[in-house]
Amino acid sequence: xxxxxxxxxxxxxxxxxxxxxxxxxxxxxxxxxxxxxxxxxxxxxxxxxxxxxxxxxxxxxxxxxxxxxxxxxxxxxxxxxxxxxxxxxxxxxxxxxxxxxxxxxxxxxxxxxxxxxxxxxxxxxxxxxxxxxxxxxxxxxxxxxxxxxxxxxxxxxxxxxxxxxxxxxxxxxxxxxxxxxxxxxxxxxxxxxxxxxxxxxxxxxxxxxxxxxxxxxxxxxxxxxxxxxxxxxxxxxxxxxxxxxxxxxxxxxxxxxxxxxxxxxxxxxxxxxxxxxxxxxxxxxxxxxxxxxxxxxxxxxxxxxxxxxxxxxxxxxxxxxxxxxxxx
Amino acid sequence: xxxxxxxxxxxxxxxxxxxxxxxxxxxxxxxxxxxxxxxxxxxxxxxxxxxxxxxxxxxxxxxxxxxxxxxxxxxxxxxxxxxxxxxxxxxxxxxxxxxxxxxxxxxxxxxxxxxxxxxxxxxxxxxxxxxxxxxxxxxxxxxxxxxxxxxxxxxxxxxxxxxxxxxxxxxxxxxxxxxxxxxxxxxxxxxxxxxxxxxxxxxxxxxxxxxxxxxxxxxxxxxxxxxxxxxxxxxxxxxxxxxxxxxxxxxxxxxxxxxxxxxxxxxxxxxxxxxxxxxxxxxxxxxxxxxxxxxxxxxxxxxxxxxxxxxxxxxxxxxxxxxxxxxxxxxx
Numbered sequence: 001x002x003x004x005x006x007x008x009x010x011x012x013x014x015x016x017x018x019x020x021x022x023x024x025x026x027x028x029x030x031x032x033x034x035x036x037x038x039x040x041x042x043x044x045x046x047x048x049x050x051x052x053x054x055x056x057x058x059x060x061x062x063x064x065x066x067x068x069x070x071x072x073x074x075x076x077x078x079x080x081x082x083x084x085x086x087x088x089x090x091x092x093x094x095x096x097x098x099x100x101x102x103x104x105x106x107x108x109x110x111x112x113x114x115x116x117x118x119x120x121x122x123x124x125x126x127x128x129x130x131x132x133x134x135x136x137x138x139x140x141x142x143x144x145x146x147x148x149x150x151x152x153x154x155x156x157x158x159x160x161x162x163x164x165x166x167x168x169x170x171x172x173x174x175x176x177x178x179x180x181x182x183x184x185x186x187x188x189x190x191x192x193x194x195x196x197x198x199x200x201x202x203x204x205x206x207x208x209x210x211x212x213x214x215x216x217x218x219x220x221x222x223x224x225x226x227x228x229x230x231x232x233x234x235x236x237x238x239x240x241x242x243x244x245x246x247x248x249x250x251x252x253x254x255x256x257x258x259x260x261x262x263x264x265x266x267x268x269x270x271x272x273x274x275x276x277x278x279x280x281x282x283x284x285x286x287x288x289x290x291x292x293x294x295x296x297x298x299x300x301x302x303x304x305x306x307x308x309x310x311x312x313x314x315x316x317x318x319x320x321x322x323x324x325x326x327x328x
Numbered sequence: 329x330x331x332x333x334x335x336x337x338x339x340x341x342x343x344x345x346x347x348x349x350x351x352x353x354x355x356x357x358x359x360x361x362x363x364x365x366x367x368x369x370x371x372x373x374x375x376x377x378x379x380x381x382x383x384x385x386x387x388x389x390x391x392x393x394x395x396x397x398x399x400x401x402x403x404x405x406x407x408x409x410x411x412x413x414x415x416x417x418x419x420x421x422x423x424x425x426x427x428x429x430x431x432x433x434x435x436x437x438x439x440x441x442x443x444x445x446x447x448x449x450x451x452x453x454x455x456x457x458x459x460x461x462x463x464x465x466x467x468x469x470x471x472x473x474x475x476x477x478x479x480x481x482x483x484x485x486x487x488x489x490x491x492x493x494x495x496x497x498x499x500x501x502x503x504x505x506x507x508x509x510x511x512x513x514x515x516x517x518x519x520x521x522x523x524x525x526x527x528x529x530x531x532x533x534x535x536x537x538x539x540x541x542x543x544x545x546x547x548x549x550x551x552x553x554x555x556x557x558x559x560x561x562x563x564x565x566x567x568x569x570x571x572x573x574x575x576x577x578x579x580x581x582x583x584x585x586x587x588x589x590x591x592x593x594x595x596x597x598x599x600x601x602x603x604x605x606x607x608x609x610x611x612x613x614x615x616x617x618x619x620x621x622x623x624x625x626x627x628x629x630x631x632x633x634x635x636x637x638x639x640x641x642x643x644x645x646x647x648x649x650x651x652x653x654x655x656x657x658x659x660x
Contacts, residue, residue, distance in 0.1 A: 110436075126390070162387075164387065
């Protein structure tokens with residue numbers, strides 16, 4: 001599945017992409033490892049299997065570009081460069097969390113790197129991302145605004161209202177649909193008559209593209225092109241990234257169920273792991289060595305251990321926090 | 329001082345705010361049309377161009393989200409609804425996003441976003457063109473809800489709302505549009521959450537919102553001929569609520585009627601009644617009475633409208649139920 005030819009991307013950047021994907025995976029594996037302690041008391045929606053999407057998209061952005069994310073937001077936050085200590089502290093619902101312990105796993109934010117917040121309402125962030133695009137245009141900025149949403153959000157009217165407005169005003173917005181085949185416990189086939197999410201965008205005058213969401217380079221290239229279009233005032237793009245939700249909808253289970261999916265189906269997608277395959281590609285092309293890979297893994301594990309320590313030891317929000325931040 | 333109408337006051341506040349701050353812009357269905365949404369947006373498009381004053385698709389939900397996103401990215405949008413009823417299409421963006429953004433993201437983001445919404449009614453506008461949602465919106469923590477009852481307040485409250493860093497629902501009543509008041513030409517602000525004593529009196533307090541202020545003033549005038557001295561309070565906002573101004577008045581008069589343009593059931597009138605009963609019971613000389621809409625749908629036929637909507641006579645009836653002229657006489 002991974003391209004055999006070496007792409008026109010500097011080696012260093014390719015290794016960065018690999019490292020960022022691995023970081024998301026290892027962070028979530030740590031969350032899963034710590035899950036039995038029951039100290040991270042907010043619903044976790046794991047990004048496992050989808051890492052190539054957030055990393056491919058973020059690699060095409062600067063920190064002044066905005067991303068708006070959804071309930072499955074760990075990967076979006078980490079890929080955009082969100083602070084890891086604050087991330088883990090938020091998982092522990094602590095005061096040093098990125099949302100001061102008031103958001104949890106589904107409401108992450110790090111405005112210093114352009115992660116502008118995760119909303120747990122399906123499709124909720126899509127018009128908001130369009131609005132940020134409108135602001136960039138009015139402010140004569142060259143930045144772009146990204147909305148991450150799933151195939152479930154493609155059932156919602158807010159997407160189509162937003163596509164229409166973004167097309168009308170030629171807004172610098174990129175709609176990233178992560179089609180992972182499931183909206184909580186509903187398969188995409190039970191919800192949509194046609195598999196044509198890019199085609200729906202096209203009908204509004206927005207270029208729509210489908211890419212392999214498990215191939216970080218495909219995602220990066222498509223996003224890069226969309227970013228170029230947006231920065232040049234040509235307007236929005238929709239990219240459907242076809243990927244797969246390896247974990248269950250919420251929590252550490254796998255949702256194997258006659259209605260939803262078989263073990264065989266899950267295993268076939270685990271073989272398409274975006275990280276393993278990218279690692280092989282990098283090694284085959286002499287871009288990454290085993291030794292480098294070990295060093296990266298070690299570095300990430302150290303960062304994660306430190307972040308867990310930071311999160312564990314951070315205080316819980318005091319009573320006075322209950323009424324803070326209702327208003328600015 | 330010159331007098332201008334309520335809708336001209338809103339237009340002037342908008343224009344001056346746009347001159348003062350480049351980040352302010354206005355959008356909504358028909359805002360750039362010749363009639364200017366009941367005259368309020370008249371000439372705004374001509375003055376500021378279609379980048380800052382623009383029409384929008386019939387997409388209330390997404391377009392509310394667009395306002396939120398623009399606000400998060402540093403703008404100060406003003407969205408206009410010709411009928412507040414259509415805001416229910418946008419309830420997800422209003423209640424789940426605008427209201428919660430600051431809190432759920434730990435204060436890292438704020439949404440300085442004004443939604444102006446006009447309350448209609450009359451001439452058979454019926455079920456879906458006559459409602460007011462200032463109670464519903466006040467229910468959600470994170471929203472401020474403003475209901476100016478006169479031109480002076482409309483200008484000062486709107487300028488303050490535009491400068492505020494939070495989502496504001498600004499509720500305008502069509503029956504007030506042509507009311508003229510003395511309004512200063514320069515910019516001024518009225519803080520959100522500070523009410524106004526509209527008329528001083530000693531015997532009974534009437535707390536009224538929006539258009540009911542006009543009815544309360546007429547009622548007070550008539551009641552004064554019967555020797556009943558009515559104090560009228562305009563809280564100006566359903567959230568934050570100026571508890572002090574209401575409490576101070578009730579402490580003086582010992583009697584309270586609340587007159588609202590919304591349904592009574594679960595409405596702001598119930599909230600104020602509960603608040604006063606709970607915290608100021610000892611000052612009350614009589615039960616609290618409420619004037620507002622009964623629990624049925626806004627009708628079309630004028631025969632039903634006459635029964636449905638309260639007016640000065642409904643207020644007078646409620647006042648008379650809890651106070652008798654001879655009692656007032658004896659108190660003196």
